[in-house]
Amino acid sequence: MNRDSSTLKSAIIENFGTPCAVIDLDVVERNIKRAQTLCDNAGVKNRPHIKTHKSPLLAKMQIAAGAQGITCQKLGEAEVMANNGINDIVIATNLIGAARSGRLAVLQKRVPLKVCSDNLFSLTAYSNAAREADRPLDVMIECDTGQKRAGVETPREALALARVIKEDPILNFAGILFYPSQDSWPQTQIFLDEMVKGLSYLGYQPGIVSTGGTPNFSNIGKLLGATEHRAGTCIFNDRMMIEDGFATQENCAFSVYSSVVSRSGTERGILDAGSKTLTSDTGGLQGFGLILEYPDAQIHKFAEEHGFLDLSECANKPTVGDIVRIIPNHVCVAVNMFDKLVAVRDNQIVEVIPVEARGLLV
């Protein structure tokens, strides 16, 4: 059998139509192994962020390859993972909505979670949830070292929260969570050192010291005292990671197969993949995705179900009916648009993997 990419394209359109989200499992496995090796070599545990794939099956592949556990960004993601037998879960955000709805308590009763906080309000909500669950809850302090995301901005604030956790009868102080920018590693070290010193005065251990981000694999091992790294994108990679230098096209496991559905006008065309397929998230790049067959074509605008192609730079232009593969700018948000991923190996369809933890309210 001729297992080439055009045979696969025919199989995809005949079995599923377009647009279709496809992952290459051979590339996925290599990417999982690469992230694990990078963590192993740096002496930190690997706790992949499953927000990228939202699939218990893929999370289990990461754990089988050596990951300590997983990171989630929503309680709904953690629920789906726990329902599939995964029980070492960090939820890397202030879970206020989930705590107040009672769903945190319900899950905590079943699986001991590690949650994050940067304020007294979420600590109170966690304490209530832990009492409702009747099980001590591990809490990490989220710290910010310049990204201006969530996270306390000073070690002093972080220590104050650590004390509150320690004094709460049902909360455990479990560690420190950072998401440093690629160039804020030195500030992060200063923050961590002060924090560890402060904790030691109080007689506390730092616990888990977690860093995050696929781009930060370039810094892995640099933060002395770090114990874990959580990266999401690296399981699939995307155009942002190519631009970043972390990945090449060959490392990109996810693509959207799309048909050219219109070619009105000589210098333009329309794809059947729009903002409801690839999302309007540019990731700071020009255009919305890289078309592997026509790298000089630019997806310059979206309607909801249409991608607008500027073909003026293409010597060889696509025709209506052509199927193209698009590497999205930001894979995490693109995966989130699909209920299922078609998994292939060696240009053959092998499986359909549900994106189980998507579309959830909380």
Place this chain on the structure above:
Amino acid sequence: MNRDSSTLKSAIIENFGTPCAVIDLDVVERNIKRAQTLCDNAGVKNRPHIKTHKSPLLAKMQIAAGAQGITCQKLGEAEVMANNGINDIVIATNLIGAARSGRLAVLQKRVPLKVCSDNLFSLTAYSNAAREADRPLDVMIECDTGQKRAGVETPREALALARVIKEDPILNFAGILFYPSQDSWPQTQIFLDEMVKGLSYLGYQPGIVSTGGTPNFSNIGKLLGATEHRAGTCIFNDRMMIEDGFATQENCAFSVYSSVVSRSGTERGILDAGSKTLTSDTGGLQGFGLILEYPDAQIHKFAEEHGFLDLSECANKPTVGDIVRIIPNHVCVAVNMFDKLVAVRDNQIVEVIPVEARGLLV
């Protein structure tokens, strides 16, 4: 019982958590009635675009209020609607992926559809699908009058396609589909007049002449010969429609309830609604959504599950734990992020409506 918005907020967070997608059914009903009246007064049929809500229940409310049928943008949407008994469906795009996968034929066998084309490739695919279904298929010609979307750019091309349809033994020429910009109404009239004249030389009737878009309600009735209008957004409205002048805040039926989860830094804050909730689609506006309680707060950036608030212009700043209601810039893409909508009336939860036609591949 005290039915105010703060009671409703408590009920939302206790029953569902945040972020939560909420629609006010009283406003929905008024919006449906308004669109119907605008069409009735202009003497055109109303064929609402269900891409906005993707819910058979809401589509049936539109039909009960007088709509002729519905418009879909994907075959998957049409499948879900047909499964719920809706049988007058226009799919307003070249359905190449769906035709080649055989799914168009399967649906056409069950429900006679009206599909659209702007090229010979999709006409051939439609002809094959109709033969497979063993049922004649209605085809409309999609025409472009300046938006540079899909659609042939000249009446001559449109007429050539109409002839191909007429000569095909199993395709029916069913009409002409436009999506004029708000200021291209005069060109659209010229296009339509030439088209009708050409069709008449060939002995054909124009059939359905369809215009589209909620903003184009301001032009409804202006295109002589138009028979139908398809508008999506008007069932919910959004910040774009407020900016456009079509809607006020009181006409906005959909909002996302979100918790303030972090207030690190004096002039900033973090919401638990990010690009996976509201999407990165700005609709050309500044910031991502209007916060009803803090209209001077700007959602200036997104992470996947976080909205970044700039509070520098807010005299009165939100605190952690506050629940806010956000009108998205573009409601059609925001609804598409949720599996269900919580429906309320008079500040009480009355129903949970599944967004049935979302997340589908084709």
